Amino acid sequence: MKKLFLLTIPALLMLTALTGCAQAPQQAQTQRVVYLINGALGDNGFFDSGKMGLDAIASKYQVETRTIECNYDANKYDPALKAAVEFADVIFVISYGFEDQLKAIADANPNKIFVNLDTVVENSKKTITSVDFIEEESAYLAGVVAGLATVETGMKNINPEKIVGVVGGDTDPVISAFVFAYENGARSVVPEVQVLKKSLGGAWDDSAKGKQAALQLYDQGADVVFQAAGGAGLGVLQAARERGLYAIGVDTNQNDLEPGFVIASDIKNVGKAIEEVFAAIKDGTYKPGQVLNYGIAQGGVDVVFEAQIQPLPQSIIDQAMAIRKQIVDGTLKVELYSGQDVWR
Secondary structure (H helix, E strand, C coil): CHHHHHHHHHHHHHHHHHCCCCCCCCCCCCCEEEEEECCCCCCCCHHHHHHHHHHHHHHHHCCEEEEEECCCCHHHHHHHHHHHHHHCCEEEEECCCCHHHHHHHHHHCCCCEEEEECCCCCCCCCCEEEEEECHHHHHHHHHHHHHHHHCCCCCCCCCCCCEEEEEECCCCHHHHHHHHHHHHHHHHHCCCCEEEEEECCCCCCCHHHHHHHHHHHHHCCCCEEEEECHHHHHHHHHHHHHHCCEEEEEECCCCCCCCCCEEEEEEECHHHHHHHHHHHHHHCCCCCCCEEEECCCCCCEEEECCCCCCCCCHHHHHHHHHHHHHHHHCCCCCCCCCCCCCCC
16 A cells, blocks of 8 residues: 555646646545545544545445555655645545644635544644534543453452553544543542553554563553553553553454453444435535534544453443443533643
């Protein structure tokens, strides 16, 4: 995929030079779709979830799709956006690190459909639609699970101390929202719990670094470590198995990646959002410039427990699901992150 990406951009730019007078397709013409990501596929999480949605619309609507991976390389952001615009009618984009470039190219191409995933990006012509996942809701539940587990001394290797941990890929607002809500959830059930935190400083694809951070947290007494670190977080799950302790996965159901050691996963259903937004484009109900909120009630985020081997007692799962119901029916309002420092 990476080699194809490097070949695709120059080819598309050459095509532009040869067909400079070609007009951008109207929004009704939606036969080509790009999924443009700042990172890379293969994370068993966030990026792969979006790819599943892309594959679903390719199958359902018989549209031509391409994924462009930037591999966290800032030098690829501009050419990737240009390649996406030249090929596609609809561009689903995860724009961490190149939001300003996205705004500029969307303003320059008002007949293209741009859907930004996971953050809110607003351009001057109001054509970018943003899918904003309410990650605080699911991360709060992940914290509830971790808090209940750390006092469940009937579980194997749980120590008497009330300590849980979290490894974040960076300290950006999205990951800080995860950490903020996770801590609130844990303290809602165990007020005196200690929440240890590690940031990988943007090393999203370094699973060895993720593992090292988690091992440090386990060695400081954490029974459960939540990973919010993309591909690097797979190392957190490996560390749980190595220490005989517990982890919480992220973005997709990762419970079976290390069977018996991943007690829950905080999922973010990027693929579902892509499918639903594209369905709206196809049926004519899509409106550019909107912010679409995807929480638990909308199926955008959730916590899942299905696993080949589930070490959690059913009583913890039942308590978490009861709190989930309160969030869905509105009797429990999860506090949203508002920019405070959560890394101290």
